[in-house]
Amino acid sequence: MRLATTLASTTRSGRVKTIAAVGMAGLALFAVAGCGAGRTNGGGGGAGLVIGTTDKIFALDPVSAYDQGSLVPETQIYQELLNFAPGATTVTPDAAQSCGFSTPTTFTCTLKPGLKFANGDPLTATSVKFSFDRMLKINDPNGPASLLGNLDHTDAPNASTVVFTLKNGNDQTFAPVLATQAGPIVDEKVFPADKALDDDAVVKAKGYSGPYTITSYDKNKLVSYQVNPDYNGLLGKAKTATVSEKYYASADNLKLDIQDGNIDVAYRSLSPTDLDSLGKDGKVTVHTGPGGELRYIVFNMNTMPGGTPDQKLAIRKAVASSIDRDALSTGVYKGSYQPAYSPVPQSYPGAIEPYKTIYGDKPNKDEATKFLSDAGVQTPVTLNLQYNPDHYGGSSSEEYAAIKNQLEATGLFKVNLQSTEWVTYSKERVHDAYPVFQMGWFPDYPDADDYLTPFFAPNNFLQNHFEDPGLTAELTAEATEPDQAKRAAIIEQIQTDMAQKFLSIIPLLSGKQIAVSTKAVQGIDSTLDPSTKFRFSVLSK
């Protein structure tokens, strides 16, 4: 009995010792945590205003960046000659002091004095010339070089003057193009002339001069911005010194975090159901603004099904006759997107709805069948339809599942639906990997031309091998016509021709820009404008 008692007491004593040891270890940890031995600066400084997104950055170097995910950091760190003030639809000087046509084919800008990059290097006319020269020289298939299709060459006659020589005179779109993703000014001492710079090198070198600098960069995870004290541009001093952008893999987590106040703003892309639910939540505000977002299907003119150009055209027309946009708008997007029957938003001068006029607003199986039989196309036509699940919102899968169902319901198509993550998607689509694929569009500048030239001009952004001399001539005429009534008529003609003769794309839906914020955040409504530039510098809380 004595032995048993001793053992029991030993066991109890061991347990007490263990608990005490664990407790002491915990206390020691917290004590050590109070010392701050590994801290390399005075403090964390805080994350400032935190913005969440499911977008992804493709690249920070402007030569490779032509997507909304990359536009957000570009908007914060780069400066351009001209830019859109919040809410404006016309450009005003940013790095430039003034800009204008000196002859029909020469567009001259004078720079503000004393501009410099965030690394201290001077920003001069040679920096501007270098930026545009390398954009054209590198001509990255993922980049926005196609926007500079009318730029012949750039000169810098002195340190403060830049002269752009254009191929076609009186280009009404050139000034707004300078405010697009084709227009960021970069430091010639940092960026190589013949190849893109990787993101980490861009961050390290600070060869940019926008309202913010990047202080911490974990690509597509967490990026932190600090106000650039040397910024001298259109947007003025930023209202918030530190802004962080957090990248989410899941829109559900983005929604929960904005709802719980763990982030201040959720900008792109919450599902329609989530937006509907957040709209009823008193703790957050759902902001909408004109955006002119377009969702559409692209045909690769070379690799799409069909043995001859006529058969391919017939297949495209049959697809246009088989899609029910209303069902997509109400069924999938709960009204947050509207049916689009033209690439040009209906609020723009010259916008019409030719896809509705020609193919109707409801699926027409008989007409689709006729298109195919007249061209001798055997049915069912197999369509390898590719979409992206992580860049155009979480409802893309539902949208394209619905399109597959609509097409197959006619009995004329057999659709193989495939999806690919955005970074790979961006690379593959320009290499003819996808015969028919999803795309979305945010305008670079608020003008009908931005819904036409990037899609239908030679060497266009879609890289889908569409080119037609007649349409190219119409695009040139529209872009150079100073008379607004005549210009609107040409724009109407282009839309009709596209819908009637070519259909290299089929517009599906148009949407607004949407952001959700906590009640304390100010300034969001002013930046949700047609330029689609989400400017951190106007936000505060």
Added chain:
Amino acid sequence: MGQEPAAPAPAPSTAPRRGGTRYGALLRYLGVRLLLIIPTAWILVTVVFFLMRVVGDPITAALGGRLPPDQIAERKRAAGLDRPILNQYWDYISGLVRGNFGRSQDNVAISHVIVTYGAATLELVVWALIVAFIVGVPLGRLAARRRDRPADVGLRLFAILAYAAPVFFVGLLLKLFFAVKLGWLPVAGRASTNVELALQNVSPKTNILFIDAILYGDTGYLLDVLKHAILPAITLGLLTAGIFLRLVRINLIQTLRSDFVDAARARGLRERVVVGRHAFRNAMIPIVTVMGMQIAMMLGGAILTEITFEWKGLGYQLAQYLNARDFVAVQGIVAFLALVVAVMSFLIDIVVALIDPRVRF
């Protein structure tokens, strides 16, 4: 007729000799186990390599049927995939030996990805193991002591549910209840944004946020990191806790029937002492063995847990590469995970040999 003197009887072994024999056996055992890692790892990475080739080369697997043949051929040539398979295999193996796991499509060394994100996964797995022990072992002990009573039945059901329920489903439920409904814990991530940013300034930076927070020296940050770890750790830990619970229960029940336990009882020891001091320690040995096998299961579960909770570790990154169909990156990470499993098995063998002398003899 004199008798030959009897051969001297062998001297009784001395304590040092006995000890030397024991350590010699242990070292021999560990040496064999260490050597076995090489063929194990070799077989694992070879299987990974050839499995990835079953679907064709990585370029064809990613782009086959969607790029013209000449472009596919060009890309294969650029990546060295047009050479004989054995040459590619040799390059692959020799690269692995040098720590080269290949490069991703966006030209990032996979070894860099492993170093950067592996720490996050390691942190998650350690937290999950702690949860598994805290939940599985005491409950297993309780179930054994309450054998065939309602508590035992309930705990067995709990164990089945814990390891049968999909990780992402458990994670979602926990998230909805504790983060959304009650608001006690964060929804996702490894730390709040400001903490994450602050911890980037720690030196030396381990990428294990718990350690980084200690080094940073802010108890608030440490608590924030711990709060973020709770739900992912429980989600992943429950998976293993269910197995631990059942193992502890069955081993303890068997051990409690042993002669030495009867002897302990006969000496008048209390049941609590019999269970806690005698039976329980013996019952724990198989748990340690099973733990090695659980590492692979936990790494698999970690991928789903990391996605559910935006825990940006190796599993999360693997999922990104899978989505991007970056098979070279996937191959590199999977090969690394296979090596981790092999090494962990070896470490478990050492522990088992140390605590159970029967193993090394």
